[in-house]
Amino acid sequence: MLSFDHDSLHAGVVDPEMGSMRVLSETALRFPDSLSFSSGAPYDGNHDLADLSRHVERYIEHLRAKGLPEERVTRLLFQYGPVNGLIRDEVALMLKQDEDIDVPPEAVMITHGFQEAALVALRGLITSADDVLLSVSPAYVGIRGAARMLDVPVHGILEGPDGLDPEAVAEAARRVRSEGRRAVALYLVPDFSNPSGTVVPLAARRRLLEVAAEEDLVILEDNPYGLFAAEGAALPTLKSLDTDRRVVYLGSFAKSTFPGARLGYLVADQEVIDSEGSTRTLAESLSPAKAMFTVGSSTLSQAVVGGILVENGYDLRSATRELAAIYQERLRAALDALSEHFPDGGDHGVTWNTPSGGFFLVLKVPFVADLAAMERSARDHGVSWAPMSMFHLDDDGGRREIRIGFSNLAPDAIREGIARLAGFIEKTPHDTPEERS
Template sequence: MSATDPGAVLRKEDLHRSLADPVLDTMNFLNEVTHRYPGAISFAPGRPYDGFFETEDVFRHLRRYLDHLEENGASPADVRSALFQYGPTAGTIRELIADWLRRDESVDVPPESIVVTVGCQEAMFLAVRALVPGPDDVLLASSPCYVGITGAARLLDVELVAVDEGEQGFRCADLEAAILAERARGRRPRAFYVIPDHSNPSGSTMPLETRRELLDLAARQDIILLEDSPYRLVSPGEQLPTLKSLDRARRVVQLGSLSKTLFPGARVGYAIADQPVVDAAGRRTGLLADELAKIKSMITVNTSAVGQAVVAGMILAAGGRLSELNAGPAAYYGDAMRVTLEQLAAAFPREEREALGVRWNEPTGGFFLALTVPFRADNEALVRSAEEFGVIWTPMSYFYPQGGGDRALRLSVSYLTHAGIADGIGRLAAFVRAAAR
């Protein structure tokens, strides 16, 4: 490279258009703010509490899985290969995941209908790519929604249509109206993405009656439901049935994550895709899971064998009942939500709350809740909150793919100690009062 030649310089407009989309910058911006103000208390990260992790557990669980392989007849060479070599694209621990789902979630599917993915994010990517093939096909999503599905749609050039939750939560009538409106425009609605349990970001949970109604709607309107429920087993109390456990017509593709229930560093998720696939002549060619595995083979090749091994050891150690393994964390997070709600009530007495126009929902589990405020809760407000008041949160506008949520913020209760929550809510209250002036 000469002094007069600066080398390759790429113009932003020559890169994929999704890279200019603000949604792809949201997490980077939050990370930047967090690093810029290390003394601030952060309600932003939806991360499990660090106190549940012990470094030595990784080796113990790995050993447990290797013992399992040997007990089932694997030779030393087989065990070595299982850890060090490329594995099957669809995953090496599908049987164990299927067994856990049957024991804990009443989901009875064959192992071959499961694809083990690099976190739930890859499962989303695979499902959207397979199910939404052309420019006239659309993906629908309950809004506000997790930014991961929005980002996947943008990167894949898939049109995402938001179905807004009302004050009382998601309504099937709104989804059906959106489906009919898209068809009237000459487009084909293919799938609907939803987090039925303690959703990210709003914390809402879909009632059982609505779940049944949604399954009926999916069959009537011929769409697939993409169910993402990572917070069920880390929430206190008895949980409602998953959409997949209620599914009798194979209308649900479940997108699963073991990040919250086991540990994020493993980067292990899964997709249950038991829908039969037929060719133009109507002959069955396999399952949707087989098609997802084809796509995966061109993206990540396979999910980390070591990550799968550690996860498998944890499942085995729990006797296939991750609900029991997560009983302690679920109680902790339930207490964290309770403490947060109590601190909000104490920081904003009812009369002041009503005068300011501040309100919040009261989720029964999960990591998140939404707080409505009397000002624009944007990036500028976030920086002021971190810099002047020492508290960080997430703008709810990040989670509205077609606009909205400008006067609301998301609080995550999972990562902080109870003392940290109390301190953080005090700081947040001071910021809200100052910003409302």
């Protein structure tokens, strides 16, 4: 009978780090009474089953209004759809309305969430074993996982309190080049980064674009949280500032509209010129990768999201103002509760950052905060969280830090969860100064 040695399988499958998010999910299932700060799930109190059919009907009406015959509408929804997506026109209108990103529909690819967009982008851009992806560190585990699955080496760049420093990016690109390799692309989340909640300032955004041109980098800008800035506080995306077409923009509808649709998008308006001199967008040229990964994204999911976009005049920023206020309220609840349980001047050894939005904040604690500690916290104190070490691209980063995800807990649950967390921290032996150094 055929069997396999576990270590003989691909590193993307057997590496324990690739299963870290699964471990968090399983811990939540094992301790169902535990309050969970471990996920970044979006708020789900605004969903209504009746909306599903209404959104699909709205999109069907939209197609009919465009003059499509009934047979064509039926085929679009029931058959395999275009590889690059059915709702590219609508997404292009949304990008112009919400982000001042002016690209043709041909520059848009509809994907199965951010994850497929990242896989497609990396598969197209990384062409040699000597090519390297630069990435902010700590980083969303999905980009590291995508790179690992494709055997793409990643060079982490430690972020500061204001996110990624452009000069550190330039230095990293030069260091990679000095090793005989080529830094091809840079991944970051400029707005409310997962896991740290940092925001890259406007001046640094402009400088990042300059560095990308100087070092010949493509920027992979991941922006799942940008719509949720406080009123009047939104910064322009890198893509909207990009005059040199250095940015490939990666977006998702999971946080803004409908997580279960599993839809995202890749925006790549760079020109690709073939041997005969014909020109296509990079998004179109990446179609073979999309086709091999998933053939095409669900047309039914696209119809739901398309109906939402049409119904809201392609203006998700306005449509998500109430949702943004919910996340802002939850952020304030988390920060207020932390201040109450860990007051200034105490000997608790706990500090935290103060994001201006997003889904996460980072707590520094006086002990090693690993998965074993998280399990004790869930089992004995009824609260779970995510070790920050899971998100760092070096071996020692984030060992005494935890990520607090507050997006899917009501304010009362957040306050109770922070109280339970304070009890866990109080009962956990603190490291000595020598151990922390």
